[in-house]
Structures are given as structure tokens and as C-alpha cells.
Amino acid sequence: MSDRDSFDALDYLQHRFGDLNDQRATYVLGQLHRVLNGFMTKKINDGELKVLDFGSGPVVQNSISAAAFASEIVFSDISSSNREAIQKWLDGDADAFNWSPHFDYVVQTLEGKGEKEAREREQRMRKLSKVVFCDALSEHPWRKAMRDHTTLFYSAHVLNVPAAIERVSSVA
Numbered sequence: 001m002s003d004r005d006s007f008d009a010l011d012y013l014q015h016r017f018g019d020l021n022d023q024r025a026t027y028v029l030g031q032l033h034r035v036l037n038g039f040m041t042k043k044i045n046d047g048e049l050k051v052l053d054f055g056s057g058p059v060v061q062n063s064i065s066a067a068a069f070a071s072e073i074v075f076s077d078i079s080s081s082n083r084e085a086i087q088k089w090l091d092g093d094a095d096a097f098n099w100s101p102h103f104d105y106v107v108q109t110l111e112g113k114g115e116k117e118a119r120e121r122e123q124r125m126r127k128l129s130k131v132v133f134c135d136a137l138s139e140h141p142w143r144k145a146m147r148d149h150t151t152l153f154y155s156a157h158v159l160n161v162p163a164a165i166e167r168v169s170s171v172a
């Protein structure tokens with residue numbers, strides 16, 4: 001088992017996303033809200049948006065805004081620990097990370113809707129999402145995960161990692 005497959009995803013999530021007063025989480029949510037509720041809504045009819053979060057890690061929050069419009073969301077990561085953390089949340093496991101405060105922040109604080117809508121968004125996202133393996137260093141990194149119908153490709157803090165590894169290994 002490689003280090004990335006024994007990664008403690010829950011510990012990472014608690015440390016990095018457990019406190020919504022930490023602006024690293026809310027800044028990204030605010031930017032995605034602006035993009036998806038600005039020019040994207042004018043271009044994409046309801047239900048046509050298919051999203052690929054490439055290298056999602058164990059992180060669900062980055063697609064909360066998109067889930068209002070999307071008909072499919074594909075999370076993807078190279079690490080089995082990260083994929084399992086997402087799958088646990090999709091399955092509603094009792095020991096999955098609790099993303100409800102992040103749904104509340106997006107749906108209530110940013111979109112100005114109510115608690116009922118926040119819980120509905122959470123359920124909607126569980127229904128339309130799945131999680132798959134991906135490897136940015138493979139020959140066709142996103143072909144399998146993406147298929148031909150993805151309309152929104154999202155990747156945060158990922159491509160610099162394998163790109164740097166590739167650079168180091170080609171120099172070594």
C-alpha cells in the first residue's frame with residue numbers, strides 16, 4: 001500500500017475544513033459561487049452541466065454551487081483513501097466527514113436560501129455524484145473520467161504536484 005493510499009483523509013478534512021471561520025475554505029466557495037451564478041448560468045441550461053473535479057482529494061465542498069445546475073458530478077483522485085472518504089459521504093455513512101456547514105454556507109449565506117434548500121442540495125449532490133480513479137501522469141489523464149460530455153472541468157491544487165514530480169524525475 002502506498003503512502004497516498006494510507007493517507008488519513010478524515011484527519012486532513014477536520015484540520016483543513018473543520019472550521020468555517022478559516023477563510024481558505026470560504027474564499028474558494030465564494031469564488032465558485034460567483035463563477036457559477038454569473039456567466040455560467042447564462043450559458044448552461046438547467047440539467048446540462050456535467051462536472052469533473054479532477055484530483056478532488058477527499059473534498060466535496062468545491063461542487064456545492066455546481067450541484068444546483070448539474071446533472072452529473074464526477075469526483076476523481078489517485079488516492080484510494082481520498083476516494084473512500086468521498087464514497088462514505090455519498091453513502092451517508094455515520095463516520096463520514098460532515099459537509100452540512102459548508103452546504104449551509106453556500107446555499108444560505110451565499111445564495112440567500114433557507115435550511116430546507118441546503119439539505120435538498122446535499123441530497124441532490126449525493127444522488128448525482130460518483131467517484132472514480134484518475135492519474136494526471138497517465139497517458140490520457142482525464143479521458144476515462146471525463147468522457148466526451150463534461151462541460152465543466154475543475155481542478156484545484158493538483159496539476160502542480162504531478163507536473164513537479166515529472167520535472168524532478170526527468171532531471172534526475
Ligand SMILES: C[S@@+](CC[C@H](N)C(=O)[O-])C[C@H]1O[C@@H](n2cnc3c(N)ncnc32)[C@H](O)[C@@H]1O
Binds near residue numbers: 055062136157161
Ligand atoms: C492539495 S490536494 C487538493 C485536493 C482538492 N482538489 C482541494 O482543492 O482541496 C492534491 C490532490 O491531488 C491528488 N493527486 C496527486 N497526484 C495525482 C495524480 N498523479 N493524479 C491525480 N491526482 C493526484 C492527491 O491525491 C490530492 O488529493
